[in-house]
Amino acid sequence: MQLKKASILVVDDDTDVLTAVRLLLRPQVKEIVTExxxxxxxxxxKxxxxxxxxLDMNFASSINTGNEGLFxxxxxxxxxxxxAVIMITAYGDIDLAIRSLKEGAYDFVVKPWHNEKLLSILTNALDGKSKGANTPAPAEKPTGMGAELLGESDVMQDIFYKISKIAPTDANILxxxxxxxxxxxxxKAIHQHSLRAAKPFVKVDVGALTESLFETELFGHKKGAFTDAREDRAGRFEAANKGTIFLDEIGNISLHQQSKLLSVLQNRQVIRVGANExxxxxxxxxxxxxxTLAELANESRFRKDLVYRxxxxxxxxxxxxxxxxxxVLLAQHFSKIYADKYMKPAPELAKSAMEKLKSYHFPGNVRELQYAIERAVIMADTDVLEARDMLFSPIEAAPAAEALQQETNLEELEKATIxxxxxxxxxxxSRASIELGITRTALYRRLSKYGL
Known part of the structure; x- marks a missing residue:
């Protein structure tokens, strides 16, 4: 069905939303009713x-759970x-919006939306009705998301769908x-599917930055700001201007670093070290x-205002x-990659190998699976990988953790923990002292005490 022939009902208790949708759709559709x-x-x-x-997902602002929309x-x-029912949702209710798809909604749109995106969703919904479809096709991995980002499980399908919805926005993502x-x-997938895709994607492992490097690395410095500052240097935030900056291991930065970062995010400005402007x-x-989010909510470790930001x-x-x-899907993918890399025939996974992989708990997750498959491809003498070829990383065995369980002497426990x-x-x-819940000075004392 064409948009021009459609009758559309909009239900939202926000008069601004109703006005905006009415102004947008009145020239586009046959009839629009707002409520x-x-x-x-x-x-x-009737x-x-x-x-x-x-249909809005929240009508009672004091409740704000999205359950009204589902009702x-x-x-x-x-x-x-x-x-075809299209749910109107805020960023915080995206998980509930995905649940609404399983309850029979056709799709959802995130406030505030781009008008072109809303019109596209409406057109697709009308096309779906013409073809007799009440719901959209199952969520698929957006094109170009990256070969390693594979998954057919429900949890990954939900993530792919969420990415397709939030990527075109400018929402901050944790x-x-x-x-x-x-x-x-x-x-990377979020950036690639955003409106900033043609601009820089800058990654920073902030958890690995020392206190002295944090500011100059992120915010840059002026010539002469410190001994080795021989020229002006832009920081990572300036390098990412108009694009996306990805701060990895954000949970491991100190409270002082958090304060500096929060100031930049609030003001949308950086001041290079040694500069005034x-x-x-x-x-x-x-x-x-x-x-975990619960750990981030602990204000002795992480500023709550930064968490919200x-x-x-x-x-x-x-x-x-x-x-x-x-x-198994990922194992087969990695086996092809490493067969090509080491110029060997692409191996098959025997049933025994698949069962061993599926029964293992993978403390190192996809990275550990990748290691196991690369090793198996290198060592295999045949083009079939058996269970015996599936050996897992000794790094994940965590011998220190096992020692903690067996040791009862208090000082030895502390030493093993450190x-x-x-x-x-x-x-x-810095990162170790944060996890241990002590200052760097206190950690130095313990290192000296135990001769570490």
Missing amino acids: KNPENIPSLL QQSFDVIL WLKKIKSHKSEA ILGENGTGKELIA ATDIDVRLLCATNV INTVEITVPPLRKRGNDI LHVLEKHGGNL
């Missing part, structure tokens, strides 16, 4: 039929309406997940951490052990 009160939906459906219904979606479906789950790939910046911010939308990347058959955390962070004292 503030969702209680009137049943009577409206009076006439609609081709598309745009009225079910009511619309119970009236046997053939209208990517959560264990080490090795592919957080950087998610960040500020430089305006226009960047889209993506952050990632293996720290970086977390307009969050994406939680699932560990590999929760992705089911994706393990060793374990230092190994985990590659000897980085």
Whole structure:
């Protein structure tokens, strides 16, 4: 069906939204009806039929859970309406919006939207109705998302769909997940599908920056600002101007560093070390951490105002052990890559190998699977990989953690804990002291005490 012939109902308690949609659609469609009160939906459906219904997910601002939208979606479906329902949602309700698709919604649109995007969604919904489809095709990985970002599991399909919705916006994204789950790939996919895709994508491992390097690396410096500052240098934020900056391991920076970062994000300006004047910046911010959101909410470790600033939308990347058959899918993908790399025939995975992979818990996630498959391809004597070829990384065996479980002497426990955390962070004292919950000075004293 053509947009010009469509009758559309918009239900939202925000008069500004109703006015904006009415102004946009009045020249585009046959009829547009707007309604503030969702209680009137049943009577409206009895009076006439609609081709598309745009339905807000939140009507009671004091509740703001999205459940109102799901309730009225079910009511619309119970009236046997053939209208394609498109949910209107805010950034924070994207997970609920994805759930609404499983409840029968055709699609959802995120406020504030680009008008072209809304018109495209409406056109697709009307095309779907013409073909007899009540819901869109299952979520697929957006084109060009990166070969390693594979997944057929429900959790990954939801992530792909969420990426396709939030990438075109300028929302700040916090990517959560264990080490090795592919957080950087998610960040790159968001950038590649954003309106900034032609501009720079700049990655910074902020957790590895020392206090002295943090400011000059991120914000730049003027010539003569310190001993080795022989020329003016732009920081990473300036390098990412008009594009995307990805701050990895954001959960491991100190409170002092957090304060500096928050100031830049609030003011949208950087001041190079040694300079007086500020430089305006226009960047889209993506952050990632293996720290849980609950840990980030601990104000003794992380500023809550910074959490809100970086977390307009969050994406939680699932560990590999929760992705089911994706393990085999990824294993087959990596086996082809490494067969090409080492000029060997592409091997098959025997059933025994698949079962061994699926039963393993993969503490190192996709990164560990990649290691295991590369090793298997190198060592294999045949073009079939058996269970015996699947050997897992000794790095993930965590001997220090096992020692902690067996040791009962208090000082030995402390020594083993410090060793374990230092190994985990590659000897980085700042990150180790943060995880241990002590100052760098206190950590130095313990290192001296135990001769480490």
